[in-house]
Ligand SMILES: [Zn+2]
């Protein structure tokens with residue numbers, strides 16, 4: 001299996017001279033098996049270019065596409081209305097996400113194409129959409145891909161995915177806060193709230209479950225939006241640092257970490273410094289730390305290589 005990064009930014013797109021090398025599109029990763037089966041993870045603005053490639057590959061013929069969503073914040077869904085295969089009649093698009101009910105997901109995706117926001121409503125789009133609810137800890141299979149959703153710590157919830165195919169394995173862990181200062185629940189946090197004993201238990205359990213799911217995974221793509229000093233100021237925003245991601249990888253025995261969901265304020269020069277600093281920090285503890293950029297393709301190694 002190989003993975004390709006079509007959007008590596010968090011929060012909002014940042015095109016412009018300062019983001020030419022790492023890219024300005026928001027979250028979207030493509031997984032592809034040796035036989036050419038594809039799976040899309042998150043549908044930020046990076047999805048638009050991926051859609052164009054998939055439509056070219058099919059020669060405009062209808063196909064079936066599967067999109068796993070970590071959650072439905074803008075930076076993870078905004079590419080969907082601009083996914084060109086959706087405009088090929090006969091195409092089927094299956095969307096998977098963590099929500100209380102699949103029909104609620106229908107309303108969310110339908111909502112962003114309401115006439116106030118977009119010229120064509122979801123029901124008029126030529127492709128057929130279907131929506132599926134995922135549940136942390138409940139595995140499912142899409143073609144050659146074996147998928148395990150993992151609960152993450154993010155405002156109103158988010159899920160990571162462990163994805164196994166071709167005897168290789170990677171995981172997508174975005175968006176998530178660390179598991180120390182804040183437990184995100186189903187309400188808005190103005191700032192960090194004091195943790196109860198139950199909150200601490202819940203955070204510990206969530207972190208342990210994540211580490212268990214990542215064991216044997218070759219490559220982990222992780223939300224490393226913040227530098228440590230930024231996290232200290234905004235611990236309730238729901239994002240991690242590279243240091244926390246490295247620590248999780250060390251505990252899970254993962255040999256390769258990919259920094260992802262870069263802060264929009266981190267321009268290319270700062271990203272170069274982050275990449276160099278964390279390559280060295282990771283090497284010191286046996287984790288190869290790569291920094292994702294738009295267009296990067298990585299072969300994923302076999303399961304349990306460490
Ligand atoms: Zn995000």
Ligand SMILES: [Zn+2]
Nearest residue numbers: 071073154175
């Ligand atoms: Zn988010």
